[in-house]
Amino acid sequence: MEYVQERVATLHAFGEGAPDAPTDRAAVVVPMTEREYAGLAAERVLSELEALEPARVIVPLRAPAERVGAFREWLDGFDLPLETLWCDGPRVADLLADAGLDGERGKGRDVWLALGQALREEYVVVHDADTKSYSRDYVRRLLFPLANGFDFSKGYYARVENGQLYGRLFRLFYTPLVRALRDATPDSEFLGYMAAFRYALAGEFAATSDVVASLPLQRTWGLEVGTLAAAYDAVGVDRAAQVDLGSYEHDHRAVSGPTGLSDMSRSVGAALLRATEDHGVAVDYDALPDAYRRTAESYVERYAADAAFNGLSYDRGGERRQVRTYAESIAPPGPDDRLPSWDDTDLSPAAVVEAAHADARDAAAGDVTGSTDD
Template identity: 65%
Template sequence: MDYTQERVATLHDYGDADPAAPAGRAAVVVPMTDREYAGLATERVFSELERVGPAEVVVPLRAPAERVPDFRDWLADFDLDLTLLWCDGPRVEGLLADAGLTGARGKGRDVWLALGVAARQDFVVLHDADTDTYEARDVRKLLFPLADGFDFSKGYYARVENDRLYGRLFRLFYEPLLAALQDTHSHGVLDFLGSFRYALAGECGLTSETARGLRVQREWGLEVGTLGEAFRLAGLDGAAQVDLGRYEHDHRAVSGPTGLSEMSEGVGAALFRAVEDAGVDVAYDEVRERYREHADRFVRAYGADAAFNGFEYDAAGERDQTGTYADAVQPPGDDDRLPAWDDAPLDPDAVAAAARADVTATED
């Protein structure tokens, strides 16, 4: 526990913080895929949301057509004003094609579709569906800064489970990479990005104006890309982070499809896109070399932290991971972000109507 402030306002939980917050003016976006159907963690999330009482819950769903009726029936059992936004339906796909917005499909694309619908409320909270430790007050914590005049709030937490440190992509890639950028470049965007205690957290809150102004990464890197946009839209004075305690959710392998190695490429691209957007001319070769140095320092520091607490820690394995992640230190490539809803050639009400029709059609 600490009470240290960062460059962005940092709201700590000193025990059982549960601030008053305008849940009745907020939409909660909970992206889901087929694998989350009726899972224990997901059941907990929606049961806790019943205690929150938001104005609306928007569930952007990526799943095959034959699974949609199961999701619809299961989610209907919760006492929530819930909008099921099936992102893979033919009518939704047709709208995207007509608007020239086809392309890579992933969590970011799903969230972007949901943000257009959710931003009809005053505030939007975004979080994942697979959190074993989720509590209703997490939503109120994320909403509180927005009601207090901030434009963006970000959750942070400890990734500690079963006497082990997790959050490897953050600890072993993002943190040392940002340190390398700060070594080699000086810019306010780096101060901003470095202020967030868990930059890869999926939990955040936005005013509707900020949500409509957000350009969104299509796949991996959604969370870092959102921070880059928060710098552009809210800045240091308009952003806050809130203590969500300790989070437990799914873990990924390093290699293989959807593994941490693949994710590091998306996270790296989103990070470099954010700093280049702000005007930083990245010296990639120098940053890559500095990253390796900082990664070794972080492995040593986290090893000491683990030993201090009597935790297991595989230092050699973590150093091997940093060698893999170094390959992701490269220019971000073409910008395929989805546009801000303020500028999109698409009406979010039309998306909601098309999604409703697509869901209904799966019943036939």
């Protein structure tokens, strides 16, 4: 246990439970895909939310049309003010295209669609549904800073499960990449802010609805990093906080494959590097991959010592191979395809809800097909 403060305010969980928080004025956004259907982790999340009694729960759903009816019936079985927003129907796609917002599908796009509806409440909480250790206290902890002088909060936790260290993309890619960027530009306040978050890739954050309305969002796996960068622009360093969520266990991904960590590293890296450039840092892309590798390899030795200290298993060779794989993803970020903030679009949240519900009704009746391309 420790009590160290970072560049952003850090609220520690020294005891059991959570402080009082305005859950009755909060919308909770829980993105799901078809793999969450009737799963134990998702069941736990929704059951815990029942006991929390938030003002609203919104589930942006990415799933094939033939799964939508059963998914909605399952979600309707929970005693929650819950709204399912199917994100992959033709009306939603046409609506986005007409607004000039068509593009790549992914978690960030789903969350963005749900946030428009969530803005009806004073506070908004976003978190994943694959958390095996989920507790209603997570929402209270994320909301507490918002009622006490802060406008944005981010969750953090240690990923230690099954006798080994997880959180590989954060440990072996994000953290050493930010360190390498800071070593080259030590006076960047923005990079100091990005380095201060103890689990920058956590899917759990909360903000006031005014702040949420001002955030542009990444469409895919860069969502978490892009949200941190956008929050820096919206609230600065002094009105951001991070909160200890304690024990945390959820699904693990393979390194390779279409939704593996190597693919995710490209999106995360692009989001981070674009934001770094946007905040006045000149990135040397010729030197950065080698600087990253040197830094990441030194981290491997540190994690090996930490694992040994705690009696955990640790695969130095496997972790070094991941570093080499991640290094290949470091490149200029390319075109900016972020979705605009809700403040900066003419698209109506009500129109999104109407289109999503109509698509879902047709899907349940077998009258429509959808796409779930990532």
